Every structure is written in C-alpha cells, then in structure tokens.
Amino acid sequence: AKFMAGVCTVSGVLALCLVPMIGVKLGLGLGVMLLLLAGYYFAIIRFIGQGWFHPAVTWVNVAIEVSAPSLIFLLDAKQNGVLYALTAPPLVIWGTLIALSGLRSNRALSLGAGALAAIEYSLLYAFVAYPNLPPEIPVTVRPALFATRVVLLFASAVFTAAFVGVLNRRAEEALSAVRAKDVFGKYLLHERLGMGGMAEVFRATYNPEGGFEKVVALKRVLPQFVEDEAFIGMFRDEAALCSQFSHPGVVQVFDFGRFGDSYFLAMEYLDGPPLSRVLRAFKGSGLPIGAVVHLAVSLTESLAYVHERRAPDGRPLNLVHRDLNPPNVLLSKLGEVKLTDFGIARAVGHMQLTEAGMIKGKPGYLAPEQAAGEDIDGRVDLFALGVTLWECLTGEQLLAAADATAMVRNTFDKPIVPPRQKRPQVPQALETFVMDLLERDLSKRMPSAREALRTARALETQFPQGQKDLMQVVDMTLKTTVSSAVSLPPAARGTQATPIGPDAPTMPGRG
The missing domain is CATH 3.30.200.20 (Phosphorylase Kinase; domain 1)
Structure with missing residues (x-):
C-alpha cells in the first residue's frame, strides 16, 4: 500500500505537470485519477496501522490497479481517438500490473488480474473502439490480431502464476533453512x-x-x-x-x-490439530460419539480445575475462561485434549467491558448473559462447551450467521434443535447432557463444571474407547487433504466425513 501510494502520488503530480504537452483533458484526467488512487491507498495504510485488515482488501486493490489502464484507454479515446488508444504506450503497463499482482505471493491474484484485464480490454474493443474505427481498419487492430493480444494478456497471468508458485516454494525452503538457525x-x-x-x-x-x-x-x-x-x-x-x-x-x-x-x-507444544480443524474435516457428519464423550470429560475436567482455582491464601479466584470454542481446544495424536487461550480469562469480580460495551468472547459461543453484558460466572463456559459439543455431534454450526451481529442475535433467539433430530444415533443421555449445558435460563443450566464432569464421567462408562476414537479422528484429520476422504468403521460412525483443507493453529491469547 505504501509503494502504490507513493507511485500514484508521484505519477499524479507528473501528469499535472505534463498538461501543456499531453493536453488539458488528458493531463487533468490522469492527474485527478492518480491522486484519488493515492488517497485510497493512504486510507488503507491508516486502517492497517489501526489494526484493521480484511483479506478482501488485497483483491480490491488488485482490481483497482488492473482497471487503471481501462480508464487511461477511455481518456485517450476521447482525447485522441480510438486508434491512438489502441496503440498507446500506457497499455504496456497492463502486463506489468499483472506481474506486480503476482508479487503478493498469491497465484490466484495473478490469474484474477489477467482475467479481469482480458475482459476489460475485450469490452473496450467491442463497445468503444470497434464501432468507431475507420472503414479501412489497420491490420494491427483488426479483430483477429486483437484477440491474439487478449490471449497473450491472459497468458502473461498464467506465466506469472507459475513463476510465483516456483518462487514461493524456493522462498519457503530458504526461509525454513533460515528459521532453523x-x-x-x-x-x-x-x-x-x-x-x-x-x-x-x-x-x-x-x-x-x-x-x-x-x-x-x-x-x-x-x-x-x-x-x-x-x-x-x-x-x-x-x-x-x-x-x-x-x-x-x-x-x-x-x-x-x-x-x-x-x-x-x-x-x-502439541502435535495434533485444534478442534476447529477436526470439525471442518468431519463437516456434515460429526465425530464418533465415543470421541465426543471423551472431549466432554476432558473439557469439563479442565473447566472444573480452572473454575475452582484458589489463591495462595486459599481464597477462591472464581476464574472464568470466557472464550471456549473449537480453535481454543487443542488435541494431540495420543487423544489428549487441552484448553488454551486464557488471554481474556478473568476472575468474576474483575470483568471488564470492551470499548464497544460488550463482554469479550467469540460470537457464536457466547452465553446469553455474556452477550447481554450482564454479570457472569463459570456457567458461561458451560454454555460455550454445550455449543462446542453440539457441533461435534452434528457436524454443523449451531449459531452460524452471516455476520457477528446476527450470531449474537441467534444467541438469544435461534431455536436450539436437540442433536438427535440431526443424528438419531446420539444416545438420549448424551443429548440431555448437551441440552442442559445449552439452557438459556441460568436457573435450568448445569450449575457447575464439577456437576457437568460427574455427568460426563457417567456417560464415559458406555464409551470406554472414546480416547482411541479421538486418536483415530486426529490421525485421519492430519492425513486429510482437499482430495481425500475420511472414513471410519461403521461402529464408530454411520456416515462418511467431508474433508476440507487444513488450517493454521489457533493463536493463544487472542480475544
């Protein structure tokens, strides 16, 4: 963004200085367009400096950059005619901009830039240039040769993408060697x-x-x-x-x-994936029931330990995690389950609101009282555990919505469907346990992690192989690729998983 802001600023000023040579309309048009682009990039720099960023910004930037020659074409066509616009030197920068898009280390950006440039150039020729060409069309701008230009333009994107792929692999190899030292x-x-x-x-x-x-x-x-x-x-x-x-x-x-x-x-350090990656690998089918019960026992044990922690003088700390969700549950190849990310954990008496006036936590896993900014206790962690276990059983997201605001609204309003309606194989006792955790009414919700642990251990007697099931799930998740399929024995699960790509480990300490 800094590079493009500087280039646009210098180019805009230069275009204004060249007004006597290239004409008032073209010079002013180019100058204003480039300075507006510079303003856009300076705004992006400021937002990034404040900690805001969205992956879509990169695509928007590439689209803006690649579309700049189209605007230059229109200005040239209006000022000097379509023949000049079709042969003007500025069109050479289209290929350069496509190559620059590849330097963002994303091959898809190069291909997208090439496709957009080819489409824009074709539309400009068909609707702006061709209808205004003279009867005797020069050979260099006839449709057949123009089509060749378009193909070569997109081909440059393909070559750039291939080059970026090789460059990324070599860079990663070099970076790995450096990091090892x-x-x-x-x-x-x-x-x-x-x-x-x-x-x-x-x-x-x-x-x-x-x-x-x-x-x-x-x-x-x-x-x-x-x-x-x-x-x-x-x-x-x-x-x-x-x-x-x-x-x-x-x-x-x-x-x-x-x-x-x-x-x-x-x-x-754990050698397995976060639970979020496992859920994506088993999307639509859910985890083996034994594995879910093992998760329930392990997480209730962890929560009971955290909630019952005492200060050195014996005083209860009344800690609340406040951010229990699948990315913050880490697994090992041995079927171990560990809770992480205590960055926003607090004692009940020391809760603080965020700047927006809402208790911290992840939308989609907030208890109603937490989302409402009310006083909370360890039962908010039990509600989040209930959401997590429901998703493990069904392979679906319970409170999913288009945005965070809608997710929070679902916390209060969306009907919670019992897991057995999604997956009839779920034992009635396990469904009752999960629904007790998901009670919106605090007086009806499971009263403590210790009580939840007792119930989960009673369920565990019916699924003594739960840890082995989870080990198998972890092993299959780690081996899963976009093109592979996860399958479990019928005794473990009645349906086949729908695997998708892996994700990066969660960042401990993020709220």
Whole structure:
C-alpha cells in the first residue's frame, strides 16, 4: 500500500505537470485519477496501522490497479481517438500490473488480474473502439490480431502464476533453512505454525546452556503491536495466569519475556490439530460419539480445575475462561485434549467491558448473559462447551450467521434443535447432557463444571474407547487433504466425513 501510494502520488503530480504537452483533458484526467488512487491507498495504510485488515482488501486493490489502464484507454479515446488508444504506450503497463499482482505471493491474484484485464480490454474493443474505427481498419487492430493480444494478456497471468508458485516454494525452503538457525534468545525457531492479527506462533526448541532441549510453541508479538500497551498488558496477564496452572487438560506456559524488540510466550507444544480443524474435516457428519464423550470429560475436567482455582491464601479466584470454542481446544495424536487461550480469562469480580460495551468472547459461543453484558460466572463456559459439543455431534454450526451481529442475535433467539433430530444415533443421555449445558435460563443450566464432569464421567462408562476414537479422528484429520476422504468403521460412525483443507493453529491469547 505504501509503494502504490507513493507511485500514484508521484505519477499524479507528473501528469499535472505534463498538461501543456499531453493536453488539458488528458493531463487533468490522469492527474485527478492518480491522486484519488493515492488517497485510497493512504486510507488503507491508516486502517492497517489501526489494526484493521480484511483479506478482501488485497483483491480490491488488485482490481483497482488492473482497471487503471481501462480508464487511461477511455481518456485517450476521447482525447485522441480510438486508434491512438489502441496503440498507446500506457497499455504496456497492463502486463506489468499483472506481474506486480503476482508479487503478493498469491497465484490466484495473478490469474484474477489477467482475467479481469482480458475482459476489460475485450469490452473496450467491442463497445468503444470497434464501432468507431475507420472503414479501412489497420491490420494491427483488426479483430483477429486483437484477440491474439487478449490471449497473450491472459497468458502473461498464467506465466506469472507459475513463476510465483516456483518462487514461493524456493522462498519457503530458504526461509525454513533460515528459521532453523534463527536463535531467539535461548529458543531456536523452526517453522511458523500460524499467524494471527497481532501475533505469530512458531515451533521452537528451548535450548539453554548445558545441552537440555525441549520443543515448545513460541508465540511472538508482531512488531507493530509491541508498543500497544493494552495488548501487551493482556499478553502479560495471560502469561501470569497460565503460569499458575498445572493440569493435564490445560496448555502449560513455561516462559514469558522480551527479547530485542519483541515480547514472547513459550507454551506447551502439541502435535495434533485444534478442534476447529477436526470439525471442518468431519463437516456434515460429526465425530464418533465415543470421541465426543471423551472431549466432554476432558473439557469439563479442565473447566472444573480452572473454575475452582484458589489463591495462595486459599481464597477462591472464581476464574472464568470466557472464550471456549473449537480453535481454543487443542488435541494431540495420543487423544489428549487441552484448553488454551486464557488471554481474556478473568476472575468474576474483575470483568471488564470492551470499548464497544460488550463482554469479550467469540460470537457464536457466547452465553446469553455474556452477550447481554450482564454479570457472569463459570456457567458461561458451560454454555460455550454445550455449543462446542453440539457441533461435534452434528457436524454443523449451531449459531452460524452471516455476520457477528446476527450470531449474537441467534444467541438469544435461534431455536436450539436437540442433536438427535440431526443424528438419531446420539444416545438420549448424551443429548440431555448437551441440552442442559445449552439452557438459556441460568436457573435450568448445569450449575457447575464439577456437576457437568460427574455427568460426563457417567456417560464415559458406555464409551470406554472414546480416547482411541479421538486418536483415530486426529490421525485421519492430519492425513486429510482437499482430495481425500475420511472414513471410519461403521461402529464408530454411520456416515462418511467431508474433508476440507487444513488450517493454521489457533493463536493463544487472542480475544
């Protein structure tokens, strides 16, 4: 965005300076268009600096950039005629812009840019140029040769996409080699596991003096947020809170500190996917029932531990996670289930509203009282657990909607269909357990994580193979690709999974 803002500003000023040479209409038209583009890019820079970004912005930017020659064509056609417009030097930049789109390291952008340029050029020829050509059309602009131009224009996008693919692979190989030797204090960074809006996570090796080594997940704050006091405060609070935890169902935090200009958090590393990736792999069919029961037991154990934590003086802390959802449930190849992301966990007496006036949490998993900004307790985590288990059983999203506002509205209004209506194989006792967690009326909801754990353990006696089922699910998810299919024995699940691509690990500490 900074590069394009600078180019557009300089080009716009240059076009205005060349008005005596290229004409008032063309010079002013080009100058105004380029300066407006510069204003757009400066606005994008400002939004990004404030932490806002959406992936669609990249596509919009490419569409704007690739459409610029079309506007130049129209200005040339009006000022100097269609013959000049069809042969004008500015049209050469179309291929350059397509190539530049590929430098964003996305082959789809190159192909999209080429397709858009070819379509725009064809439409301009058919509806603007061709009807106004003289009777004796020069050979170079006749339809047959023009069609060749269009094909070559799109071909440049195909070649660019192929080149970008090769370049990306080589760059990733080189980057992996560099990261393998990237020493971050006493940590040796390896491949990046994932990246969020404010931090990135690497697989790393804790490598102090003496030869002792331990594989960890190292979360590092992105450079642009190092000076964000609010985020760093939350980051530090997460480290302080999690360092007190010692439970097999909670991701451990080993270290927190600052190295150079960046803050980091070293956490327990798991070799499996987040539950969100598993749910996508089994979309439409749900997980084996035994695996869901194992998840229920493990997560209620974790919540009971967190909710019942006490201060060193014996005083109850009354902690609430506030952000239980599938990306924050991590799995291992051994069927272990661990709760992570305590970035917005707080004691009941210390809840704070966000700037928008709403309690923090993820839309689609908020309890009604949490979404309403009312006083809350550990039962909001039980509601979120109920949503998560319902989705594990059905393979669908319970409160899905087009946007976050609609999701919050669904929290209050959308009827909650019992899982057995979606999947008749679900045992009645398991359905009752999940629906008790999903009670909107607090007086009817499961009263505590400890009580939920007792119920879940009673269910576990009917599914002693639950951990093995989950191990199989994790193994199949890790092997799943877009073109492969996940299948389980009929005893485990009656339908076949619909696998889709993998995702990056969740970012611990994000609210």
